[in-house]
Amino acid sequence: MRVPFLRMKEIGKRFPGVQALQDVTFDAFQGEAIALLGANGAGKSTLMNVLGGIISPDEGVIQINGKTINIKTPKDASEIGIAFVHQEMALLPTMTVMDNMFISDYPVSMKIKINRAIMRKQCSEVLDLLGCRISPENYIRDLGTGDRQMVEIGRALLGQNKIFIFDEPTSSLSKREKLNLVRVIQKLKDEGMTVIYITHFLNEVYEICERVSVLRSGQVVGGGTIEEVQMINLVRLMVGEVKIEDRGTERITSVDNPIMEVSSLTRKGVYKDINFTLHKGEILGFWGLLGSGRTEVARGVVGLDPVDSVKMKISKNGELQPATPDTVRRQIGMVTEERRVDGLFLPMSVKRNMSMANLNNLIKKNSSVIDKSKENLLCDEFVDRLNIQISDKEQIVETLSGGNQQKVILGRWLEVNPSILIMDEPTRGLDVSAKAEIARIIVRIAKEGTSIILISSEIDEMMSLCDRFLVFNKGKIIADLAYGVSEDKLVGLAAGADEVIQEGDNE
Numbered sequence: 440m441r442v443p444f445l446r447m448k449e450i451g452k453r454f455p456g457v458q459a460l461q462d463v464t465f466d467a468f469q470g471e472a473i474a475l476l477g478a479n480g481a482g483k484s485t486l487m488n489v490l491g492g493i494i495s496p497d498e499g500v501i502q503i504n505g506k507t508i509n510i511k512t513p514k515d516a517s518e519i520g521i522a523f524v525h526q527e528m529a530l531l532p533t534m535t536v537m538d539n540m541f542i543s544d545y546p547v548s549m550k551i552k553i554n555r556a557i558m559r560k561q562c563s564e565v566l567d568l569l570g571c572r573i574s575p576e577n578y579i580r581d582l583g584t585g586d587r588q589m590v591e592i593g594r595a596l597l598g599q600n601k602i603f604i605f606d607e608p609t610s611s612l613s614k615r616e617k618l619n620l621v622r623v624i625q626k627l628k629d630e631g632m633t634v635i636y637i638t639h640f641l642n643e644v645y646e647i648c649e650r651v652s653v654l655r656s657g658q659v660v661g662g663g664t665i666e667e668v669q670m671i672n673l674v675r676l677m678v679g680e681v682k683i684e685d686r687g688t689e690r691i692t693s694v695d696n697p698i699m700e701v702s703s704l705t706r707k708g709v710y711k712d713i714n715f716t717l718h719k720g721e722i723l724g725f726w727g728l729l730g731s732g733r734t735e736v737a738r739g740v741v742g743l744d745p746v747d748s749v750k751m752k753i754s755k756n757g758e759l760q761p762a763t764p765d766t767v768r769r770q771i772g773m774v775t776e777e778r779r780v781d782g783l784f785l786p787m788s789v790k791r792n793m794s795m796a797n798l799n800n801l802i803k804k805n806s807s808v809i810d811k812s813k814e815n816l817l818c819d820e821f822v823d824r825l826n827i828q829i830s831d832k833e834q835i836v837e838t839l840s841g842g843n844q845q846k847v848i849l850g851r852w853l854e855v856n857p858s859i860l861i862m863d864e865p866t867r868g869l870d871v872s873a874k875a876e877i878a879r880i881i882v883r884i885a886k887e888g889t890s891i892i893l894i895s896s897e898i899d900e901m902m903s904l905c906d907r908f909l910v911f912n913k914g915k916i917i918a919d920l921a922y923g924v925s926e927d928k929l930v931g932l933a934a935g936a937d938e939v940i941q942e943g944d945n946e
């Protein structure tokens with residue numbers, strides 16, 4: 440039998456309250472991409488953190504070409520040639536793209552001076568290879584999520600690496616960026632590199648990988664070549680049966696019951712003269728490419744970013760009335776795209792993170808004390824409804840798996856039950872069954888009267904959930920289309936049709 444290039448042998452890792460990995464053996468060969476799959480919390484990132492020297496295992500060894508090696512720190516891993524693109528981005532916002540790319544390994548000339556010319560050149564080459572249009576001199580803080588993810592990927596491509604770990608690399612990438620990444624991975628394989636690829640998008644597995652390995656609750660439950668493992672099998676291995684929500688053609692078309700009216704919303708240089716109305720119980724999709732303005736407009740509406748002008752009305756007792764910042768705060772919830780930056784309080788407990796938006800309701804009457812039993816009860820309810828995997832409510836959010844962190848943010852806003860809920864990529868990083876569960880919840884709360892603005896890069900998700908679509912392009916709304924519009928049309932418009940289309944002439 441072929442000796443695998445990399446073998447992680449009988450790895451075990453326990454955290455307080457959970458056996459994250461148990462007796463996991465994972466092999467990877469040169470010139471192949473292997474998918475590491477599993478539901479949220481299955482142990483994928485933990486296994487790769489062991490390989491990357493970020494955590495040390497309780498049991499097991501790592502071998503390269505049959506020889507046991509010692510990986511105790513990230514530096515050990517990088518010296519062996521292991522490059523790690525993390526699930527959660529770890530870039531320094533106030534530094535440039537090239538500084539971030541070289542931060543752990545600045546090229547020096549004559550042993551003392553950082554050679555910025557070399558940095559700039561190598562950085563440009565990598566950005567070109569990735570088909571990325573940003574400059575090495577751009578500051579990270581000025582980049583959108585997709586570009587930031589490309590910088591992370593770029594960083595891994597620098598240097599002499601042999602094993603590339605991609606932990607959900609495409610969750611914030613546009614279609615074009617994804618294609619570029621697929622091309623780059625193919626190139627790495629052709630050059631004999633080993634690629635380990637973690638994703639919740641199964642179609643990517645079939646596109647990119649030769650083999651798969653599936654984890655469930657910290658144990659290997661199956662795997663093989665992609666020919667051997669059919670997609671349906673993979674889903675079953677990972678999560679058991681999944682019931683997908685099908686809304687059918689049932690949609691809200693009523694324009695009778697406006698709940699919010701936004702007009703003349705402008706932020707210079709970002710978006711201009713945005714006007715739209717949201718109706719009661721409606722699921723309104725903001726559709727467009729990354730950088731088209733869909734997220735920025737949502738952030739402007741809730742006051743997360745400053746705006747240059749806006750007129751907003753929100754319904755009170757059935758009538759639209761000018762909104763004050765206080766009404767906006769009370770009535771609109773927002774699940775943000777970047778959970779680690781503006782969503783979660785990482786060093787705090789699951790329970791407190793969940794209560795954070797709901798403190799007004801949790802404080803006992805005539806006092807300033809939180810009603811602990813009410814807080815516990817609500818937290819339990821949403822942990823249960825969203826099937827969030829925690830060891831207990833006091834667990835620090837930072838130690839949850841990526842997907843479970845996302846569910847905590849969702850739980851926070853569902854607990855408040857605001858009349859308007861803006862959800863920006865609510866299912867990013869969630870496994871197939873969690874995605875289906877979130878879709879069910881979205882449909883249900885809309886039925887109960889919550890108005891939802893949904894932003895998602897997944898066209899399938901948008902098509903199956905939205906009543907209406909606003910198409911964004913270059914900071915403007917270029918179309919307002921009712922359910923029934925074709926997928927092709929939406930995709931085409933987002934990609935660059937310039938004409939303004941009104942509802943009704945969507946043929």
Ligand SMILES: Nc1ncnc2c1ncn2[C@@H]1O[C@H](COP(=O)(O)OP(=O)(O)OP(=O)(O)O)[C@@H](O)[C@H]1O
Binds near residue numbers: 457839
């Ligand atoms: N530092 C830590 N302290 C305590 N528990 C941890 C820590 N890191 C991970 N865990 C737990 O280990 C389990 C596996 O987590 P891991 O992040 O590996 O999951 P994952 O498969 O990457 O999931 P996802 O798809 O959601 O990213 C989870 O139950 C998680 O809460």
Ligand SMILES: [Mg+2]
Binds near residue numbers: 484485
């Ligand atoms: Mg993970």
